[in-house]
Amino acid sequence: MLSLYVMRHSKSSWKNKNLEDYKRPLSKKGKSEIKLITKFLKNKKTRLDLAYVSSAKRTVQTYKKLIKKIKIKDIIFSKKLYLTDTSIILKFIKKTKSRYKNLILINHEPSCKKLVLQLIKKKYIKFKEKVFDTSSIAKINFDVDKWNKIKNYSGKLVFFKTPNN
Numbered sequence: 048m049l050s051l052y053v054m055r056h057s058k059s060s061w062k063n064k065n066l067e068d069y070k071r072p073l074s075k076k077g078k079s080e081i082k083l084i085t086k087f088l089k090n091k092k093t094r095l096d097l098a099y100v101s102s103a104k105r106t107v108q109t110y111k112k113l114i115k116k117i118k119i120k121d122i123i124f125s126k127k128l129y130l131t132d133t134s135i136i137l138k139f140i141k142k143t144k145s146r147y148k149n150l151i152l153i154n155h156e157p158s159c160k161k162l163v164l165q166l167i168k169k170k171y172i173k174f175k176e177k178v179f180d181t182s183s184i185a186k187i188n189f190d191v192d193k194w195n196k197i198k199n200y201s202g203k204l205v206f207f208k209t210p211n212n
Contacts, residue, residue: 052093
C-alpha cells in the first residue's frame with residue numbers, strides 16, 4: 048500500500064503588496080496553522096519518506112516548519128510544481144521509486160484540491176464541497192505497490208484535516 052499526503056502551504060503574508068507572489072513568506076497566522084497540523088500528524092504517528100515541494104518561499108517555509116516535528120527522509124524542491132496543473136504533479140508522483148511508500152506534496156491551490164478529487168474514489172464525492180484552506184492536508188491510500196500504477200479515482204480518502212477542524 049502507498050500513501051500520498053497532499054498539503055496546501057500555510058497562510059502567506061501580504062504585508063508587502065509589491066512582493067512577487069513566488070517570494071511571499073508565511074504570515075504569523077500561517078506559522079500557527081502549521082503547528083496545529085504538525086501536532087495532528089504527530090498524533091497520527093505519521094512517517095514520510097519523500098516530500099515534493101513547490102520551491103515558492105511559502106511552501107519551502109511550510110516544509111521547514113513541518114520537519115521540526117515530522118521526520119521526512121528525502122526532499123525534492125521544484126519550481127515546476129509552482130502553480131502548475133495536476134498532470135505535471137502526477138508525472139512527479141508516478142516517477143517516484145517504489146522504495147518510497149509515504150509521500151507528501153506541499154503545494155498550492157487549486158492544484159491540491161484538483162489532485163485529490165482526481166485521485167480519490169468517486170464515493171468520496173462529499174469532498175468536493177470542502178474548502179482546501181491553507182495548511183489543510185489530505186491523506187490518500189492506494190492499494191498498489193508502485194507509484195506508476197496509481198490511477199484516477201482509485202484512492203481511499205483516509206482523512207482531510209484543516210487547521211480549523
